[in-house]
Amino acid sequence: MSCIVANSLYKSYGSVKAVDEIDLSVKSGQVFGFLGPNGAGKSTTIKLLTTLIPPTSGKLNILGIDAIKNPLQVRNRIGVVLQQPSYEPTLSVEKSLEKYGMMWDVKRKERKDRVEELISVFDLKDIRKKRNEDLSIGQRRRVQVAREFMHDMELLFLDEPTVGLDPNARRQLLDFLKSKVNSGLTIFFTTHVLTEAEYICDEIAIINRGKIIAVDSPDELKNRFGHAKTIKIHISEVQKKISDLLSNVKDCKIDFNTGTNITINSDESEVVLMKILQILNTNHINIEDLSAVPTSLEEIFLKVVGDSNASSN
Ligand SMILES: Nc1ncnc2c1ncn2[C@@H]1O[C@H](COP(=O)(O)OP(=O)(O)O)[C@@H](O)[C@H]1O
Ligand SMILES: [Mg+2]
Incomplete structure (x- = not known):
């Protein structure tokens, strides 16, 4: 079952097409990653999907509800952590959690239990009595994400939740999110950190300039775009004649x-490599070292975004 279905969802600000007719289908029970560079349209998409802003045009169904007609019904069943910080400066960490639980009508006993659980999971013990305004940016972010787990929800939207977190806290958060997904939650989250998308996502959409340019599992993205490998050949002597020998071979670069x-x-x-090996062999040139640099998700991302920019320019 899909819990997010968007058709031709479009949002413009003046002449800026922040989200340009995107189609999305997100299955329940998975982590869906929305990956893109700054200004790509990630935050605008999250605001549209969570009904915080209305689309200029398009259709949107969230958890089986027409989200454009019934935004409040949607909001009751989802959780949202936006990119910009939201906190009451003078409230302590534990009071923030407590108050958020009250806002969501969580019963007193349940509230107490959750506050304790989240303080432990999010490593907030040492700062539980501290006021929000006295926290570091990373600590505030942790509290902001933790707070969202004070209430039950079917679908959680997180806009760059790990920004400002140290590697430990980041890993801890990702593992906590994974555990929640294993017990039935669906998560839609945005990031510009590729390793993190690879670590946690079942499916990844790459967005650039308001358009979705690829959607697939991390493995499939690698399969589809990962054939563009970099291969390095090393020859111990400086042999200037190689430049001439390979002058007709495309896609290779020589340096001395x-x-x-x-x-x-x-x-x-692979094809280019075979051509080069043939030429080197014919000319009795020995190769010292041959290595293939594996394609990372990062290279794929840069390539896919680069291609999409080139074709729209
Ligand atoms: N409220 C707004 N008013 C005008 N332009 C906006 C507004 N929000 C976003 N934009 C523009 O829409 C584009 C996408 O922004 P955003 O969704 O914040 O991208 P991302 O979150 O991927 O960095 C950018 O060009 C941004 O300047
Ligand atoms: Mg953003």
């Missing part, structure tokens, strides 16, 4: 740093 280095960067790197 320590010896001769040939770098192949191609969608068909």
